[in-house]
Amino acid sequence: MKIKEIQDEIVDEFSMFDDWMERYEYIIELGKKLPLIKEEFKTENNLIKGCQSKVWLQGQQNDDKVVFTADSDAILTKGIIAILIRTFSNQTASDILESNMDFIDEIGLKEHLSPTRANGLVSMIKNIKMYALAFNSQN
Amino acid sequence: MLDIQKIRADFPILSQKVNGKPLIYFDNGATSQKPQVVIDAISKYYQKINANIHRGVHTLSQLATDAYEISRGKIQNHINAKHSHEVLFTSGTTFGINLVANGFAAILKPGDEVLVSALEHHSNIVPWQMLCEKTGAVLKVIPMNEKGELIMAEFDKLLSKKTKIVTTNHISNALGTINPIKYMIDQAHAVGAAILIDGAQAVPHLKPDVQDLDCDFYVFSGHKMCGPTGVGILYGKEDWLNKLPPYQGGGEMIKEVTFEKTTYAELPHKFEAGTPNIAGGIVLGTAIDYMNGVGFENIQKQELELLKYGTKRLLEIEGLKIFGTSQEKTSVISFNIKGIHPYDIGTIIDKLGIAVRTGHHCAQPIMNYFEIPGTIRASFSFYNTKEEIDVMVEAVKRATLMLS
Numbered sequence: 220m221k222i223k224e225i226q227d228e229i230v231d232e233f234s235m236f237d238d239w240m241e242r243y244e245y246i247i248e249l250g251k252k253l254p255l256i257k258e259e260f261k262t263e264n265n266l267i268k269g270c271q272s273k274v275w276l277q278g279q280q281n282d283d284k285v286v287f288t289a290d291s292d293a294i295l296t297k298g299i300i301a302i303l304i305r306t307f308s309n310q311t312a313s314d315i316l317e318s319n320m321d322f323i324d325e326i327g328l329k330e331h332l333s334p335t336r337a338n339g340l341v342s343m344i345k346n347i348k349m350y351a352l353a354f355n356s357q358n
Numbered sequence: 359m360l361d362i363q364k365i366r367a368d369f370p371i372l373s374q375k376v377n378g379k380p381l382i383y384f385d386n387g388a389t390s391q392k393p394q395v396v397i398d399a400i401s402k403y404y405q406k407i408n409a410n411i412h413r414g415v416h417t418l419s420q421l422a423t424d425a426y427e428i429s430r431g432k433i434q435n436h437i438n439a440k441h442s443h444e445v446l447f448t449s450g451t452t453f454g455i456n457l458v459a460n461g462f463a464a465i466l467k468p469g470d471e472v473l474v475s476a477l478e479h480h481s482n483i484v485p486w487q488m489l490c491e492k493t494g495a496v497l498k499v500i501p502m503n504e505k506g507e508l509i510m511a512e513f514d515k516l517l518s519k520k521t522k523i524v525t526t527n528h529i530s531n532a533l534g535t536i537n538p539i540k541y542m543i544d545q546a547h548a549v550g551a552a553i554l555i556d557g558a559q560a561v562p563h564l565k566p567d568v569q570d571l572d573c574d575f576y577v578f579s580g581h582k583m584c585g586p587t588g589v590g591i592l593y594g595k596e597d598w599l600n601k602l603p604p605y606q607g608g609g610e611m612i613k614e615v616t617f618e619k620t621t622y623a624e625l626p627h628k629f630e631a632g633t634p635n636i637a638g639g640i641v642l643g644t645a646i647d648y649m650n651g652v653g654f655e656n657i658q659k660q661e662l663e664l665l666k667y668g669t670k671r672l673l674e675i676e677g678l679k680i681f682g683t684s685q686e687k688t689s690v691i692s693f694n695i696k697g698i699h700p701y702d703i704g705t706i707i708d709k710l711g712i713a714v715r716t717g718h719h720c721a722q723p724i725m726n727y728f729e730i731p732g733t734i735r736a737s738f739s740f741y742n743t744k745e746e747i748d749v750m751v752e753a754v755k756r757a758t759l760m761l762s
Binding site (some may be wrong): 239240243244247270271272273292293294295296338 | 377698699700701702705706709716717718731732760761
């Protein structure tokens with residue numbers, strides 16, 4: 220599926236929730252299900268230090284696709300990571316570079332991607348794009 | 359006893375709703391809310407007497423200058439400084455610490471020692487590290503114990519003729535510990551060292567008496583004690599302030615300027631270059647009047663009640679651990695719940711209208727000591743109530759349930 224299609228699908232899923240409680244419960248659920256990053260990738264190099272929570276992100280090329288795995292020490296952060304991984308992992312570098320993040324606003328999670336939140340997610344998105352940029356220039 | 363509902367009515371923000379819920383503001387350690395008199399005084403200043411101070415001969419400039427200096431006098435009385443020129447207006451605690459640390463660059467020699475407590479906010483660590491890098495002096499740390507108290511026996515051992523300055527907070531922002539500063543001041547002086555007290559977290563709760571304490575420097579911010587942001591105080595003993603070089607050059611801080619040589623103005627102007635935060639300086643006086651009107655005895659009584667009640671109620675939650683368990687502490691409760699990240703709890707209870715601080719509280723060394731990423735910090739002010747604590751406890755329980 221294309222990035223935009225996945226994003227629409229996520230917006231659709233979130234539209235079923237009536238309030239923030241249900242949304243958060245779902246995010247917590249996603250966080251718990253997120254496959255953990257391999258221990259060997261939990262390196263200082265892959266660590267994004269937010270002021271509040273830590274995020275590890277690892278990207279690699281698999282044929283023409285970029286594959287991401289990630290983790291966090293906070294479960295809400297992890298849940299949002301799961302959404303981002305679902306969106307951006309297994310996509311081509313050029314598709315990742317062309318995508319935008321508008322859907323996050325639509326599912327009511329914009330505040331989590333605010334720089335003042337200091338949870339590492341803003342840097343994570345930047346790093347996802349950096350990986351894509353690096354792989355794109357190699358191709 | 360304080361009539362809390364009457365006090366709360368003084369703070370318009372407290373009747374607000376946040377995320378559809380009544381606001382419960384437990385982030386007083388970060389900044390306090392402002393009473394209407396303070397808000398009005400800011401507006402009145404700009405409506406009636408706004409003019410630059412210490413410069414104009416015109417009436418408004420005179421009125422503004424008088425108001426500014428009257429405020430300095432109020433602060434002098436409040437902290438019992440000997441002279442009004444020992445009370446310098448700054449932009450806040452951080453600026454005051456940097457001013458002193460920068461001044462010591464002219465005094466320290468390689469091998470001299472600077473003692474910093476393990477309980478410090480980054481703003482009372484980094485300026486001293488920078489000073490040591492610049493001068494070749496050595497930074498030494500006064501360690502703490504598992505209750506979050508500084509270990510005085512270790513402090514005594516660290517002190518020597520090499521110690522030139524000691525710096526510690528009066529009260530820890532992350533844990534609430536009240537440090538034995540009187541003892542530390544005496545011990546520092548016994549070896550001939552100067553001592554700076556960071557009073558940012560103390561002034562909302564108590565009235566420091568700088569002459570009785572005999573500290574060389576005492577710094578604090580206005581915004582944590584019902585005053586506006588962007589204004590603070592550096593108290594320094596006259597002798598020290600005369601000895602330290604100016605921090606910033608500019609207008610107001612000079613006596614005479616030629617391109618060959620500039621002579622500096624007398625205290626306090628030597629350290630007050632440029633147009634200051636005039637409204638802030640004046641209104642800090644209003645805030646201090648307000649707090650004295652409530653009365654620090656009343657404030658302490660109410661806050662101690664809240665601390666005791668909050669501690670008892672929070673400890674009912676399974677897996678909850680409080681960091682900072684000194685007998686001597688203010689109304690700050692820093693805690694975590696086993697297996698749950700503080701960020702997650704903070705985010706969920708925010709949705710329930712509760713403002714707490716989560717994270718390392720700009721005191722990473724303390725978090726490293728406890729081997730935790732951070733804590734949830736509820737810091738109470740005299741305008742908070744037990745009922746609000748009840749709501750927070752329920753919210754934390756609900757968040758815990760969601761997250762485990």
